[in-house]
Every structure is written in structure tokens, then in C-alpha cells.
Amino acid sequence: MKLRLILYSVGAVLLALFNLTPRPLNAQNFNLMPQPAEVSVGQGRLKIDGSFRVALAGYEEPRLTAAAARLVRRLAKQTGIPLSGEIEKDASKASLVIQCQHAGEAVQSVREDESYQLEVTAQQARLAASTPVGVLRGIETFLQLVDLDAQGFGVPAVQINDRPRFPWRGLLIDVSRHWMPAEVIERNLDAMAAVKLNVLHWHLSDDQGFRVESRKFPKLQGLGSDGHYYTQDQVREIIAYARERGIRVVPEFDMPGHTTSWFVGYPELASAPGPFAIERGWGIFDPCIDPTRDETYAFLDEFIGEMAALFPDEYFHVGGDEVNGKQWKNSPRIQAFMRDHNMKDYGMLQVYFNQRLLPLVQKHGKKMIGWDEILHPDLPKDVVVHSWRGQRSLADAARMGYMGILSAGYYIDLMKSAAYHYSFDPLEGATAGLTPEQQARILGGEACMWAEYVTPENVDSRIWPRAAAIAERLWSPQQVKDPGSMYSRLAVVSRELEGLGLTHRSSHELMLARLVNLNSPARLEVLDHLLEPVKEYAREGARNYTSFTPLNRLVDATPPESDAAREFAAWVDQLGSHKSKIREQLRLWGDNKDKVLPQMQASALLQEDIPLAEDVAALAAAGLEAMDYIDSRSPAPAAWAAEKRALLERAARPRAELLIMIVPAIRTLVEAAATGKP
């Protein structure tokens, strides 16, 4: 077999060479996400048919046997070919031989070896790894390599040497602001494993809910959760489920702020007198743990002890963000304490809290991690800083000798594009100037799914497929950064994930059907394809949202990113080659208005979106007129241009918390028409 080596680090020169080869050998054709560290492309193809069998050579454990059986089940589902789940005893007869060297860590840590080598020839595939976790990573690569061509299902001959760039690649799921049942967590663990994410950061408590059963302090979940919490058995099941997939589970109990739900049952922990009720709104709230009383630490000692036993991971996330200090300010006793201890500001009081919290975390065998507000030179160096405010704080932390992970840039609740998140690198920007030793302290990053505007119904669509782009950023070589390649592979990964049980597509369909009273949503889809929810924190001011507010409007269904608008913009960028497609598309969008409006008028939930439908039609008409002017090769009249610019200005404004994403491309057409210079 003749192998041609693709080393990403070699870059564009080699890639250009490959473009000369008769068949497409660019590794991105394999639709791997994340892209492996090294891929060599061979000749031939391993056929996948009903005779497919897996053999386990080398070290064996139940996790590996289960992984092999799961692989076969998934392959059968992926291809529709009935496959026997029996493990082949004779490795020479197996289609895939899995060779694991030795056991992994009893509790998977950030230091676990995740590397693997996968060699596929036309005769057999061999997956080798030091640890079961490496095997799990390689299995996902193998499954992504399976495709259907004109000859049938198969895997192209390749040799892959793969290992992660960063050891900490996480997804935070906030289950406090909206409750997420165990099945939501489990299907997201499946998806995480598929794209090689390895940390579930489980944001388990916040003002709006305390979501874990405490047996020592049962009023935490008893009064702080509306009955929506995980039992300790469920927690153990989810941790086991995650471990089977090579994923660590890091619990977060956010303190001293974001703790209203704790105080419903235990008001004595608060810095102000109670009673307290579960918070129903979104934002930063005043309730805050009283850091001045010894009883606080006695409680936390016992609580952390219980939770440290429940969650085996070595890290314990204590939150620490967004303490507004109001309860501290309003408490004469706390004010006196600060004076007595020479504390000039609330930051110092929070450092005091963290200094007393840290030994409790350590006493129960854990390392402490917290949001970047906890960063303070007085804290010991084994604290991990989780940056949500920017690469700057990560760089500061690394310089000060702290380890850190990045979430700034990865807030997927803010409805930014996959390309936006993809462009953030933990070792670029403020961190780029760090020494290698300092850079080594940057362990990775986490996508954050904050849950103000998500429910079990739409949460998958806010996480996937965009989190896969972040997963690639954290796993693949730094040079893998072409957004075009990323988007083309992301579309495939998105369908793979849906096949795995994620609901980002199917649930979107159901939500649209609901909006048109279970009639056909085809017309609404044509509109919806061009929209995106407003970005950043724009929804906060739009309505008086609470946890009781139904999230059943169009903005809640619409995906974070409009593929149709991105594709249309690309056509407009290459106007000359796409004129007829552009016209066809514009006509379709324009014609849709009269078809969709009756449905929208008949639906209480869609009436707010009518201006969007009207503006899309007006934009389509403007685009077609602009095309006529462009084709006529004479500039459009100034009055026409002025009118269209006014339309564009109006259409660019959010309505019903939605944005029309074809505005920039239409503006390009209008300006080309106005200037006569396409």
C-alpha cells in the first residue's frame, strides 16, 4: 500500500500538491470532526457489509467490551445493515481489531492518555491505543470514516495518528435555570463523545434551582428545586454513562453568589435575613452566602464532603462569579467584619471566602476550580481558573502560575455562528505571548450552554452542531482553522448526531409544526431558514422573561445559524457565477409571503413575526430589482437606492427577537446596483 502523508503542519504547499492527484485525497473529504493530528491516505477501501466483526486484542475490560458492542450497534444503525454484536475471537477474521495496551485511570483525569492509532486497509482496520479512552476516541473516528459511495458502505484506507491538543475539552450544561432531565444529559454525552469532548461541566445549582439530592441537607433540593433534581442514584448512573464514553463529570456548585435556591431551605447561610424563594427571573441577584460566619464553613464542609464522595472527578467547581456585594453592603455585621479584617472591598471578602473554602475542597480530596473572578494572588497555585471574561484573564492566570481553561468565546447561548466560536483559540490573542511553560498551564476550554432560553425541547439545537466546531478547536492542531472546511464537515456531523439520538433537527420540525397548529410547516420553514435569534444578551431586555415564560415562539425554534443565508451570501460574493441561482432563490423567498401569511395571521404565536415575513419579501423584491439594474449595466436611480437603503435599515433591526440574515447580501446587491459597479 502506498501511503501519502498529510501533515497539517506542513500546510498549504502540500495541500496544493494533493489537489493535483486524480482522486480527492484532502483529509477533509472524510468528514472527520475533529480533524485528527495526522492523517495518511492509502489506497483502497475496507468494505462494510453484514460480515463486519470486531475483535479485541490485548488488554480487555468491560468498558471495552461494551464499547465494541456499542460500535457494532451504531454501525448497524448508521448503515442499516443487520450486524451481529458478537465479538470475534479470531482477530485475523475480524474487520476491526481493537488493541488496547493497558487499563486507564480508575478515575479518568485530565492527564489520561487519549491518543490512538487507526490503520485501515482494504483487508482490515486496526485500532491501537494505550488506554480504553484512546480506544473510545479511535472508535468515533472509525465511525465517522464510514461512508457510502457508488460501490457501497466502506472505510477508506487511511493511517491516523491522533491525540488531543488540549486535555480539557468541555461542555457546560446549566440545568438550574431550566431543568434538564437525565435523558437530555445522556444524549448530549453521546454527542460529546462523538466529537471527542471529554468533560461534562454540570452546572448543578444557581439562583433558579438546586438540582442534586443532598441527603445531609435535604432541604436543598427539597425546597430549592420544584421537585426537579437528580437523585444520587441518577447522578451515579450519569457518571457511569459518561465514563463509558471517556467523559469526566465536573460538578459545579456556584458560590457564594448564585445561591438563592440554597437559601429557600437554609436561609441561615445567606448574608441577609430570609425568607427566600426560588428565583424565577434571569440576571444577577443579591442573595449571597455569608462568608463571615463559622457556621457557613461547617455547612460547606459537610456538604462538600457529601458531594465529593458522589462525584469522583478530581476537580470540584465552586463557581465564584458575579457576586454583586449588595447583601454584604447592607449587613452591618458583615461591614463590621470587613473593617475588623482590614478588607477594603468585596473582592477581598470573596478572597477570604475562597481561602476558607479551598481547604474544605482539599480536605475532601478535590482540586478547586472557579470562574475567573476567583483569581487573586493570595490563592494557592493549584486552583484552576475558568475564564469566562476573556483570554486576558487566562493569560494573567497563566503568568501568575495558575492553570486555566477558556470559555470566553465559547458561550453558545449567545447565538453566534460556529465560525465565530471556531475562531477563538485558547492560545491566541492575549495568551499568544505566553512562554511555552505558561502556555502549558492552559488546559483547554469549555463550551457553555447557559439555560435562560433553553428547555429540553430546544437545548440540543443550541448546542449542536456548533459545539462540534469548538470540539475541533480544542482537539485538532492549531492550524486546522478553515471555516469553509469546518462548515462542510459540520453539516455532515449534524446529521450524524441526529442519527445518534440528538434532537436538534427533529425537534425544530415539531416546534415549527406547533406554531402553525400542526399544519404543514413547509412555508414557515422557508422564512425560518433566513432568520436567526438575536445575539449576545439582546433577549434580556426584550421581554420580562422568567422561568415560567413559554419558550415556544419562533425565536425559540429558529436555529442559531442560518445556513441558507450564509450560502446566499457566498453566491452574492461570486455574483457573476450565480446569477440564475440568486434570482431563483429571491423569487422563491418573495413568493413565499402570500403563502405563509395566512398561517401566521391565524397563529397567536406567529403574529409578531409577520413584519419579518413582509420584510423578507421586500428584500427579495429589492434584490431582484437590483439584479435587473446590475444586468442592465446602468446605475439605479438615486431615489430607488435611497428607498432600498431605508428598507435595509429597517430590515436589519431585530423584531420578535429575530434577525433577517440576508440583509447584508441584499445590501451588497443594492449597492452594486446603485453604483453600477458589481
Added chain:
Amino acid sequence: MKLRLILYSVGAVLLALFNLTPRPLNAQNFNLMPQPAEVSVGQGRLKIDGSFRVALAGYEEPRLTAAAARLVRRLAKQTGIPLSGEIEKDASKASLVIQCQHAGEAVQSVREDESYQLEVTAQQARLAASTPVGVLRGIETFLQLVDLDAQGFGVPAVQINDRPRFPWRGLLIDVSRHWMPAEVIERNLDAMAAVKLNVLHWHLSDDQGFRVESRKFPKLQGLGSDGHYYTQDQVREIIAYARERGIRVVPEFDMPGHTTSWFVGYPELASAPGPFAIERGWGIFDPCIDPTRDETYAFLDEFIGEMAALFPDEYFHVGGDEVNGKQWKNSPRIQAFMRDHNMKDYGMLQVYFNQRLLPLVQKHGKKMIGWDEILHPDLPKDVVVHSWRGQRSLADAARMGYMGILSAGYYIDLMKSAAYHYSFDPLEGATAGLTPEQQARILGGEACMWAEYVTPENVDSRIWPRAAAIAERLWSPQQVKDPGSMYSRLAVVSRELEGLGLTHRSSHELMLARLVNLNSPARLEVLDHLLEPVKEYAREGARNYTSFTPLNRLVDATPPESDAAREFAAWVDQLGSHKSKIREQLRLWGDNKDKVLPQMQASALLQEDIPLAEDVAALAAAGLEAMDYIDSRSPAPAAWAAEKRALLERAARPRAELLIMIVPAIRTLVEAAATGKP
């Protein structure tokens, strides 16, 4: 509140009157399926919002409390409005008051009272029923009534008095030919309950698999199932799940034929010497229980005793179909037995078998039901005859004094249209001439999902939504039979069922995406929309199918019925009013070829379908040409007509086990063009 009474039995005269009222009051606008026995439409609308609460008045039991909680969960899912699951204690404050009179039967029987009354006003809804099963039926009606209009979610003011026309309304699921895990059964139970079906006929054994754990005869599942069987605990769980939804579970152990899988472990039961292997093909096979040996009945006594204890239903289905007699003919011992007992044919030997089987069934407290082959005047009159061969055998049975149920006409595996199944009435055709007393012996019917060509992936799409039309046939008044109304409601029910967790739509999407190697299946969908799988038993001869054959081709994904072709045919029937829509549609279909062909050529699984894509394009072109001739008001040349007729003849033939469903409508256009008489 002014109520206007709609009695379906009053028929068209009253319906015509309602068309005069200012708002649409025809009950079919409510999208109820099955249509209730009596519906009166009131004024106003009960609003559904976050304050929705259920109260239980009258008799209470855990099944009712669970049903109320499930109702709230489903309503929350249906509307996207967060709802509290707490039962309201004060009925006056509840949005829906459920009043149950008394407990139902300890084991639900065919005589269970399923009637209910539902009254909805702008202030409150009240659901009253004698039994919990009646309440369950009313809850489904209530949920189907919830809709979204320009004011919001709500339920129109109505008064409904409802009861089933037939007490036995079943769905047979064959889990032998292809294994269906428990989750498939459970989601189908949800769907059955939604359309008021009340019997799961569980076809648990056949030549291709024995699917229940027997502890007395563990080699039944041990050697006869490939490891794919329900444990007794799973069986109990599924029966409990069904009971919670008011559904009986009738097990079928088909005998004396269809028993190959039994003989793998117990060859001594067979009429020929073993050994036997699990059958992998489809058809009628020779292996057959030996009815001449006493040991056979000793085995069956013990086996039926075990299964009778596991399945609480009063009926026990013994199959009895398709005994080909070959093993009996080839056995000198059995031939001698027949001579000794004066049996002239194998039918008499099967009667002998049934006569010895019946007391065993009865001894274990069950009533016997079997396929219509068992019908024989020598059998006692408490045997129920299950007709799969036609209304004739049902009529014969009723005349002879037997009770019966109908499945002829309801074989949903044969890929016929919903309208076809809907048109079969248990009391029409051969049964229409029965006396009322004889007609009363006809208990209802069952849709049959035989599993030669279905897997867990596509089985939902072969059952739903068509089985809902059969459910209406069996529940609603006989006069409810307009296919237009049925189809308009079926489209809504189909989306409701998908929301309930059925996968007939989402799985179709995934199967299409697989066929195009996880690229966008939008182009393939345009083609697929116009196709249907071949009908009746046409797949049997098409390939040498076995249980190992992948069911991953286009024919396995394509829904049984093309809505697009039906809609197009309706436009062509009213040609004058739909010319521009027809042209638009034909252009779209014609243009699709060049877009979809590259995907089809690149897919080993789609290459066989290329002639279909080509013919669809040719048909679209022919249709457009025909429209031109029609519009020109001069007949098309004879040569053109001859050429198009040849095309139509070719295009009407099945290819890749698929049919192009627009052929008849295109033929109408071509003939109109040819004759110049549209």
C-alpha cells in the same frame, strides 16, 4: 351557552345547515381522530395557559392520577407552555375536572365500558366517565381538541358524548420476523392510545423467532431467538404500560404451523425429524407441530399454563394459519394416525389439534382465538375467529354462532392507501346481510403489521399514520367515511404522533440522509415524495429476501402513501382551477433530475432508482407539453400521444420495488391533450 347539536347519524342534511353558520362548525375542523359518536359545538373557547390545572373528582386510583399527570406533561409538550403537574384539589379552580364513577375491570376485557362525556365551556372542561378507561379515552379527545388560533392555545367549547362502535380495536405487531425491542412496542402503545385502539395483538412466535422468555422451556427463546426476546419482566412492564393506557395485550403463539423457531430447541414437537434451524426466509414453511402425539399436548399444557399466567388477558391467540401439511404428508406415522381416525384431509387433522388445544387453553382460564383457518363447525362456539382472508369468513363464522374480528382489509404491511383500509367496514360486504344478532358477534378488527420488510427504524412509518384511519373505522359511527375529511385530519394526527415520540417522520429523514451519504437529502425528497413501495406481495418475488437482508434502500424509506401524488391528482381532476400550480409543480419535478442524479450515481444504494428519477422528469416534461396542447385547444399529434403513452406504460411498471404515483394524473393530462377534450 347555546349548543348546536351535530349528530353524525343525521348526516348530510344537518351538515349542510352548519355550512351556513358564520364560523366553521363542522366537527372535522377539530381534527379529532377517531371522530366521536356525538359532538355538539358551543360558543367560546377554554383558554390554555400556564395556569392550567387538572382536578380529579369522584373515584380515584393510581392509574387515574398517573393519567392526569401524563395529560399535563403532554399538554406542556404540545403547547410549549410550562405547566405544573400538581393535581388541583379544588375542582372549582381546575381547568379540567375529571370525574370517574368507579373502578374498571381488574383485567380489562372486551366488555370494558369505554364511554365518556366531555363538556368544554369557556370557563372549564369536564370529563366524565364510568371507568378509568373511559377517562383515558376522553383525555385523548381533550388533547386532540387543543389547538392554536389567533388568540392563543385553547379548546373550543363542545359537548361530546362518545363511545366506541366496536369493542375490539387492535394492532398486531409481528416481532418475530424482525425483532422489535420494548421501546418500539411502548411508543406504539402511546400512539395506539392516542387514536383509541385498545388491543395490542403481540405476534410473539413464528418460524423466524420465538420472542418470549419461557422458564419452563428455556430452549424456546434460548435457541429460537438469536438472543432477541422479551424477558418475563419486560413482558410484565409492557402489559402494565398498556394497561395504564387502557390497552389489552393479547399474545399470539402461532401453531401448529409457523413454528420452526420452537423446534430448534424442541425438535421432538415437530412432525418431521430435526434438527431445525431458525428460518431466515419469508413465506410458508413446512415445519409443523405433530398433532398426533400425546407428548405434544403435555408440552403445550405446561407452556400455555406458563404463558397464561404471564399474560392476564382473557384471550389467548393460537394462530392456526397457513398449515401446508407437507410434514404431515411425509410422515407415515401421521398418515396412519389420520387413517385410524378417519380423517380425509389435513383440515380435519388441524381441527383435531384445535379440539385438543382448546381444553388446554380453557384449563388455564383463557378463551381461544385463532385465524380463520381454525373455523370448523366441530369447534365449540366460544372460539373467536380472526379473519384475515376476507369478510366472507367473518360472515360465515357469525352465522355459525362464532364471534369474530376482521383483519382482511387491514393488512398495513401491504402498503395500500389509508383510504383503502378506511373503506373496509366489518359490517359491510359479506357481513352486511347478517341479522343484528349475528352482527353483534363481530367484535371489531385489527390492523396487522407483519414484519417481513420492517425494522425498528421504519416500522413506525408503516404503521402510522395509516393505522389511525383504521382506528377511526372501528371506533366512529359507520357513517363517518369521507376520505377527504379523513386525510385532512390524518395529516394533523401524523404530526401529533410524531410529537408523542413516534418516528415515522424523523426516521424517514434519517434514512434518506443515509442514502445520500449524510449530505442534504432535499433533492432526494422531491423524488421520494412521488413514489410508493410496491403493493400487496410484490416484494416477495423481487429479491431473495431473508432476515439478514439490509432494509436500507429507498423502498424501505419511502412512505406507503404519497401525499404529493394524491394532491397533484386532485389538482388535475380540477384542471381548470389549478393550471399554474400544476405547471409550477411539473417544472419543479422536471428540474430536480439534474440535481438529484449526481447524488444517486454516487450512492450504491440509489443507483437502482435512477430510472425512476429519469422517468419522473420525462413524465413532468410530458405533463408540461400536454398542458401546452390543452391550452392551445387543439389536439396533440397522434405520434406525440403514442410516444407519451409508451412512456406512461413504462413508468407505471415497478422499478427497485417502487412505483411512480403521478402516472395516472399525467395520463389524464396526456389523454386530455390527445383528445383535445380536457
